[in-house]
Amino acid sequence: MPEALHEPFEDIASQRSAEQAGIWIFLASEAVFFGGLFLGYAVYRHRYPEAFAEALGETNLVLGSVNTALLLVSSATMALAVWAGRAGARRLTTAALVATLVLGLAFLGVKGVEYAEDIRHHLVPGHPDFPVDRLGAEMFFSFYWAMTGLHGLHMAIGLGIIGWTAHAVAQERIAWRETAHLHVVALYWNLVDMVWIFLFPLLYLVGRG
Amino acid sequence: MAERSQTRMILRAALLCVAMLALAASSVAAALLLGGWAGTLVPLGIACATAAIVAVGFMEVPHLDAVSAISAALALALVAVLFGLTFTDELTRAHIPPGFGGMAPGEVSTE
Incomplete structure (x- = not known):
């Protein structure tokens, strides 16, 4: 098992505290980054409410709902990995990390199917056969592609880290019991999950009724 | 003892997960059934509640x-x-x- 304590820290509690503070500062910058995108969406939704509602009707509610369920379950399995890690349960920690990885990959797979369907239906801003003939509708899909694309990129990065962590925990290559490694990974994954929790109503639900 | 503790962890994760899935399902129902401002505010309010579960239950924000x-x-x-x-x-x-x-x-x- 590798050494848990690293320089310049004198005790593991200070190191854990610094690890946690570091990820929270990063998450804060991410929140502001996505906040700008949500703000842009809100401004244009305010300007073109009918166009946004009509364009939203073109997104696939079933696939969006399936993906929401996958991501919510993955958030729970990731939290389980943290709790099991604190208890020193290596098998449960690894199993929960692998479950999170599988659920995340399933999310990206479903998203890929959805993207293919969107392209087949010409739901691409600037496409000559764009199906909604209303000023502002293409703006909705500009946000749709930008926001889901950036979210997907964050997911792909998170899945890479989770996959590596699962392997490292299984092989005892990191000091997963003592350090905040699992908690830091989980916090990043939870933020990705939280972004989707707000993307789902804004891109699939609001105005559909 | 260790097994009981692990079972408790799994149950806790499952419980929070079921609560979030129920909220997600209710937001879909609200969006389909409600029109106007209610159709906008209710799904967004439910999203805030779901995010609160993640923040408190998983991200341990109170601590x-x-x-x-x-x-x-x-x-x-x-x-x-x-x-x-x-x-x-x-x-x-x-x-x-x-x-x-x-x-x-x-x-x-x-x-």
């Missing part, structure tokens, strides 16, 4: 140390300022008369 709590609070404050200032401009710009050099939201220039 943050000072630096982490300040970072989280600053992020929220910055986003609030972004929204506040932008919408102050957006909502008041609609009241500028066209001859005053402004265009109403959605208005397309004919020049």
Whole structure:
């Protein structure tokens, strides 16, 4: 098992505290980054409410709902990995990390199917056969592609880290019991999950009724 | 003892997961059944409740140390300022008369 304590820290509690503070500062910058995108969406939704509602009707509610369920379950399995890690349960920690990885990959797979369907239906801003003939509708899909694309990129990065962590925990290559490694990974994954929790109503639900 | 503790962890995760899935299902139902402002506000309110479960249950926000709590609070404050200032401009710009050099939201220039 590798050494848990690293320089310049004198005790593991200070190191854990610094690890946690570091990820929270990063998450804060991410929140502001996505906040700008949500703000842009809100401004244009305010300007073109009918166009946004009509364009939203073109997104696939079933696939969006399936993906929401996958991501919510993955958030729970990731939290389980943290709790099991604190208890020193290596098998449960690894199993929960692998479950999170599988659920995340399933999310990206479903998203890929959805993207293919969107392209087949010409739901691409600037496409000559764009199906909604209303000023502002293409703006909705500009946000749709930008926001889901950036979210997907964050997911792909998170899945890479989770996959590596699962392997490292299984092989005892990191000091997963003592350090905040699992908690830091989980916090990043939870933020990705939280972004989707707000993307789902804004891109699939609001105005559909 | 260890097995019982692990079972408790799994049950806790499952319980929170079921609560979030139930909220997600209710937001879909609300969006399909409710129109107007309710169809907008209810799904967004449910999203806030779901996010609160993630923040409290998984991210352990109530137990943050000072630096982490300040970072989280600053992020929220910055986003609030972004929204506040932008919408102050957006909502008041609609009241500028066209001859005053402004265009109403959605208005397309004919020049």
